[in-house]
Amino acid sequence: MTREETLNELKKVIAPYTVNKEMLAGINDQTDLIRDLKINSANLVDIIIDAEAKYDIEIDYDSADKMTNVGSCLDVITEKINQK
Amino acid sequence: MISTGNDIVALKAINITRTKQQNFYRKIISDSEKALYDEQFSDSLPFEHFVWLLWSIKESVYKYLQRITPELVFSPTKVIITKLEAPVNNTIQVFGGRDFNDKTVYKGVAEFGAHTLYSRSIITEDFIFSVINHIDNFERVLWGIRPIDSCEPGRQSEGVREIALAMLNSLFPDAKLKIDKNLHGIPVLLKNGVEIPVPVSLAHHDHYVAYSFAVSA
Numbered sequence: 001m002t003r004e005e006t007l008n009e010l011k012k013v014i015a016p017y018t019v020n021k022e023m024l025a026g027i028n029d030q031t032d033l034i035r036d037l038k039i040n041s042a043n044l045v046d047i048i049i050d051a052e053a054k055y056d057i058e059i060d061y062d063s064a065d066k067m068t069n070v071g072s073c074l075d076v077i078t079e080k081i082n083q084k
Numbered sequence: 085m086i087s088t089g090n091d092i093v094a095l096k097a098i099n100i101t102r103t104k105q106q107n108f109y110r111k112i113i114s115d116s117e118k119a120l121y122d123e124q125f126s127d128s129l130p131f132e133h134f135v136w137l138l139w140s141i142k143e144s145v146y147k148y149l150q151r152i153t154p155e156l157v158f159s160p161t162k163v164i165i166t167k168l169e170a171p172v173n174n175t176i177q178v179f180g181g182r183d184f185n186d187k188t189v190y191k192g193v194a195e196f197g198a199h200t201l202y203s204r205s206i207i208t209e210d211f212i213f214s215v216i217n218h219i220d221n222f223e224r225v226l227w228g229i230r231p232i233d234s235c236e237p238g239r240q241s242e243g244v245r246e247i248a249l250a251m252l253n254s255l256f257p258d259a260k261l262k263i264d265k266n267l268h269g270i271p272v273l274l275k276n277g278v279e280i281p282v283p284v285s286l287a288h289h290d291h292y293v294a295y296s297f298a299v300s301a
Contacts, residue, residue, distance in 0.1 A: 019236065019237065020237070035269055038237040040288075040289055040290075041143060042093055042097075042098070042136075042143075042289055045108060045111050045112060045160075046099070046102070048111060049102070049107060049108055049111070052107070061111070061159065061161050061162075064111060065157050065158070065159045066157070068157070
């Protein structure tokens with residue numbers, strides 16, 4: 001899966017937790033989940049669980065801590081997919 | 085450096101089924117905290133409320149410490165709730181003010197690395213609210229909670245500033261106050277355009293907003 005394909009799937013994972021759909025369509029590596037997409041911190045665990053299910057991976061605590069912006073989410077997901 | 089941290093969880097917005105699933109709650113609470121629930125709270129508190137109570141305490145700890153260490157990363161399982169005391173009477177009638185009625189709140193102790201911090205939490209049918217302080221005394225902590233008519237992010241941001249500033253204006257009646265955010269996204273209080281050392285914490289979730297701040301006297 002290319003980074004672009006992973007990004008497109010990630011958009012679907014994030015979509016239920018943001019009302020900022022315009023920004024979601026144009027996200028890039030620097031897009032912050034809380035500050036830019038206005039995702040409530042209470043939903044960050046939902047995103048991690050949904051990403052685990054979507055990509056059939058397991059995201060450990062230390063990796064989950066890094067998932068604060070789109071780029072770090074893609075890095076963690078790519079790393080876990082490659083470890084399968 | 086004094087700081088403050090608060091968090092609110094709107095209970096109508098949580099997914100109860102998911103919260104009870106091990107793969108979900110294990111990303112928030114540790115084995116020792118699960119044991120704390122089994123030993124002390126399983127008869128009195130729904131498990132999903134316990135999970136979100138601990139989340140709100142941990143998020144408040146993060147906000148408290150992030151003001152001191154801006155690069156801090158929020159890691160729920162690394163904040164450990166070592167002690168949690170249930171209220172004698174959980175009938176909450178006041179949703180803001182200075183300090184708490186200790187008989188109506190959950191009192192906790194949280195540890196993160198070398199830090200030991202203290203919590204007060206309120207649980208109602210509608211929300212869970214927590215505040216953190218560096219001492220087990222909240223006489224210098226002011227707080228408030230309010231429902232709002234929309235959960236749109238702009239309205240949440242506006243609503244939480246309205247209630248925080250209403251309280252702050254009563255303390256600084258002759259000043260022009262504004263709550264802004266610094267480069268790290270941490271709320272700061274400006275008095276006549278100049279930042280003053282009154283730490284403010286803002287929280288919102290769904291149709292609820294809440295704040296806390298600490299004063300020196």
